Amino acid sequence: VLEGLKEEMMNVAKELRKAVFESRPIIIRHHWDADGVCGGVALEKALVDLVEKTNADSEAKYYLVKRKVSRAPFYELEDVVKDLDEALEDVEKHGDKIPLVVLVDNGSGSEDVPAIRQFLAFGADVITIDHHYPDEEVDSYLLHHVNPYKVGGDSNYTSGVLCVEIARMVNPEIDGLELLAAVSIVGDRSEGEVEKYIELSGCTREELYDIGLALEFEGFYLRFRSASGIVHEILGFGRKDRQRKLVDMLAGYAKKAIEEQLDTAMAGVKVQTLPNGIALAAFDVENYAKRFTFPPPGKLTGEIHDRLKREHPKIVTIGYGPDFAVIRSEGVELDIPRFVKELQQEVPNAGVEGGGHLVVGSVKFIPAKRKDVLAKLAAKIGSL
Template identity: 30%
Template sequence: MADCIICGTSSDGPICDTHQEDVVFEFEGNQPNQLTEGRFYRGSVDGYAEFGVFIDLNEHVTGLLHRSKLDRRLESLDWDVGDTVYVQVTNVRDNGDIDLGWSIRQSDREFRGTLIDAPDGDRLAETETESESGSGPEPGSGPEASAEPETEADSEPEPEPETGTEADTGMERAEADTGPAAETDSEREPVPDSGSDTETETEPGSGSETESATESESTSTPTDEEPPERVNVEGLRERVGETVRLEGEIVSVRQTSGPTVFELRDETAVADCAAFEEAGVRAYPEVEVGDVVRLDGEIRVRRDEIQVETETLAVLEGDELAAVTDRMDEALRSASDPGEVEPVADDPAIEALAEGVQAAATAIRRAIKESRPIVVRHSADTDGYVAGAAIERAVLPLVREEHAGTDAVYHYFDRRPLEGTVYDLDDATKDVTRMLDDQERHDEKLPLFVFAGAGGTRDSLDGLELLGIYGSERLVIDGLPVEKEVTETVETSLGPEDGEARTATTLAATVAAGVNDAVREDLRPLPAISYWDDVPEAYAEAAEDAGLDADAVRDLREAVALEAYYQSYEDKRELIIDLLFDRVTGLAEQVAEQFRTKLEAELETATANLDRREVGGVEFAVLDTDAYTHRFDFPPTRLLLDELHRREIAAEGDGPTVTIGLAMDELHLRSTTDVGVREVAEAVRERVPEGGVDTKGTREGTVEFLSGEREAVLEATMDVVAERLSATSEA
C-alpha cells in the first residue's frame, strides 16, 4: 500500500480515488482501454475537424474533443497543431473511440501534481525523471565511478567500427573514462559512436592517418554517395526502415510543436513527411504548398501510419520540374477518368446524360487525387440527404486510400446541408470564410463544391459567383433541369433534359458509381428512397434486389426525412450511414413511426382548417401556416404542404388542384400543373407593386412579400394562377 500524495491516506497507488481529478496524468499505454475514465490527461493537438478537435494522448492513442464539449465556439480556439492541452477522458467506447471533455485547467500549475498512467500502474513523474538521469555514484565508489551506470544498450556488443575510425574512437573513450576526477558527465563533450559523421577534434600532430580518415568521413556529402532509390508513395509500407527518394507536389504544410509535417503527393498517393529543424521551428521555410520537390528520407511507422523522416528536401526547377510535372499530370488524367459509367438501374433518361455523368465523376475523382477537400452542399430533406450520402459513400474509401492519416476522411470531405435548395450569399459567405481560414491556418487547397439537389436555379447565382471569385470549382447535380444561367457560371453541371424530371439522388447515385464503382451495390437502392410517390419501376426493382421491399423503402424515406429536420445544419454522418448502409436493426422502423405520428397530428389540424376558395373555375385550398401549424416543430412547412397537396389531389380527382400555404411574409404554392412560380411572382409583382414580391426558391414554389400586403398578394396569386391554368387548358 502507498499513501496519497495529496491527503496522505492509504491507497493502491500514489493517488487515492477521491483525488483522481486533482492531478494530471501522462499516458504511457498503447491501447485506448488502458485509459481511466474521469482522469485528466496531458495531450497535444493533432488536428481540427468541423465537429471538434483530435487530441493525441501519446503517439499511440488519439481521442476526440467534440465541439459540444467546449465552453466556447470551436472557431474561437487558438490552439495550433502540436500545442499541449489538457483534457478529461469521459468515455472509451467498445470500438476504441475515445470521448474527451473540456478542462478549464490548461497548465501544469493548475493541477496538484503530475503522475504517469502506465499499463503496470501509476507512479510519480519524478520517479521516471530520476531513473532517466541516473542515480549517482554508489556509496564507497571512487571519483572514477561518477559516470552514468551501464545501460542495456551499453552492455550490448558495439558495432564493428569503420576502417580509419577505430583508433580515434578508442582514444577518446579512454580519455573520457580516465579523465580528471573533477570532470562530470554534464561537463564532458558527447563522444560520437564509431558510425557517427560528427567531426572529431584531435590534438595537433597526433596520428595523421587517423585524423585524415575521420575528416574524410565527416566532410563527405550526399553527392558522393549513390542517391536513394526513387519509389512511389503507394509502395512505402513495403519499404519501412529504408531510405528512399520521393518526387511530387507539396499539398499541405503543418507546423507542430516538434517537426514540420509536409504532405507530399505523387502520381500514386499522399504521404506525411516530417522534417525537424528544432522544436516548433519551421523546417525548409522556402518550401511552400504547390511546390514540386525531391525528398530523401527514411520510412517509419508512427501510430500504425507511414511517415517519412526527411533528410533532404529540394524544390525542383527547369527540366527536372517539367519531367515530374508531366509524369504527375498524365497519371492524374488517367486516374481521374472513370471511363464509361453505367447507370445504377435501367433508365433511358440517365443513359442520355452519359457525357455529363462522366464529367461530374471526373471532377470529383480529380479533386481526390489533387488532395483538394470536397464539400457537398445539399437540401435538408430526404432527396438532398440521400444524394449527398451517395457521393459520400463513394468518396470516403478513396480518401482513405489516398491519405495515410486516419482522420483524412474528416479533413478532405464534408457534407453541409442547406436550409432549402437555394445557395444564397449567406451560405456562400460562411463557406468562403471557412475555406480561407483553412487555407491560412492549415495550408489547405480550395475545395471542390458539389451541389446535390441545390443550386440549380438562378436564385443561387450570387452565392455561386462569390465562390468563383475565390477560385473554387463548382459542380451542380440536380434532379430538375439546371437553368442556363447556372450552367454558364459553374465549371460542371448535370441535370435531366426538359420533361425528364428525376430526383437529385437518381443522378447523384450514378455519378457516385462513376467515382467509385466498388460501392455500386450500396448505391443501387438509394434512388427508390428519394421518391415520395410513383417510384420508377427500375429503381423499385433495384431496391428489392438489395433486400428492400416497398415498406422498407418507405421506412427509410420517412426516417431520413425526420432526422434531416433536426439539427438540419449538421451532416449526421454516422446516423445516415446506420440508416442507409449498415441498416441497424429496428432503427428505420422506429424513426419512421415517429415520423408518421408527428405528420398525422399536423395534417389533422391542417386539413380541418383549410380555407377553400374558388377563383376562375379553379379550386384553391389555402392553409394559414402561421395560425394552424407548429412552425418550429416537425414537420417543416415544405414537407407538410407536399403531403397535404398529395391528399388534396387524391380527393379532388382529375381537375387542377392548387394548394397554398400562407405565412406572414411568404407563400408556398403547389399545383398539379406547372404554372411557373417565377412567372407567377413577376405577374403578382405588377399587380401589387407595393408588396415587395420576389421569389425565394422556385423549386420549392416559394414567393416572398411584405407582410402588410399579405391578403393582396394572396388574391393576386390566385387570380394569376387561375388565368395561367385556364390558358393551359385551352391550349
C-alpha cells in the same frame, strides 16, 4: 435522359476523381430533404472510399470530403460564408487547396448566383447536380451543370438518382447505392422510367417511404449538422438490425407528429372550385399549425394536399404564412418559376422571390403585400 446526361456526368466524375488524386478538398452542399440527403451521401460514400484507398494519410477522409446541409432550397449566403471561412482557414493552417464545391438538389437557380460568385472570387470551382428548373444565367458561373431539363427531361430524375450514377462512375466498387436512389424517388414522388430503381433496391414503397421520412424527421432536428453517423445508419450502411429499429422508431414519431398536426390543420383549410374546374385549397399555416416542430410548413402543406387530392383530381393547395406561400398541385399544368417572374412585375415593391419545380414550389413576399400577392396568385390559377 440519363443517356443524354452521360457525358456531363462523366465530366463531373473525372473532376471529382481528379480532386481526390490531387488532395483537393471537396465540399458537398445538399438540401436537407430525403432527396438531397441521398444524393449527398451517395457522393460522400464513393469519395471517402476512394480517398481511403488512394491516400497514404489515414486522416485524409476527414478533411478532404465534407458533406454539409443547406436548410434553404438554394445556396444561401449564410452557408457560403461558413464554407468560405473554413476553407480559407484550412488553406492558412494546413496548406490545403481551395475546395471543389458540389451543390446537390440546389444550385441551378438565380438565387444561387450570389453565393457561387463569392466562392469563385477565391478560386474555387462549383459543380451543380440538380433537378429543379434551371435559370440560364447560372451556367456561366459553373464548371459543370448536371440537370435533366438540359436534355429534355424533367424533375422526375431526382438529384439522388443523378448522384448515385455519378458516384458509380467515380468509384465503381461502391455498393448499396440502389437504396439511396430509390429513397430519393419515393421521397420526391417521382414517376416514370426512374421507378425501376425501386425494384432494384429490393424494398417495398412503404419501406422506402419510411426511410425517407426518418431522414427528414432527423434532418429537421439536426438543423445544420450533417451527422453522417446517424444518417448512414438510417440508410443501411451500419448494422442492419439497428437500421430497422431506428427507421421504425423515427418514422413512427414522424407519422404521429404529422397526424396530430393534420387533424388540427384540416379545420383551417378552405376549398373552393374555380370556374375553370380547378379546386383551390387555401391553408393558413400561421394560425393552424404548431411552430418550430416537425412537420415544417412545406411538408404539412404537402400532407394536406395528399389528403385533398383523393377527392379532387385537379387541385392546387396553397399553404400561406405571414410572408410566404407553399404551393402543391395535382393534375394542373403549373409553372411556378414563371408565376414568380410575373408576380414581380404585377405586384411591385412586394419583394417577391421564390421558385422550385414547375408544379411544386414556394413564394416569399413582404407581410404588408400578402393579400395582393395571394389574390394575384389565385387569379393566375383561375385563368389556367
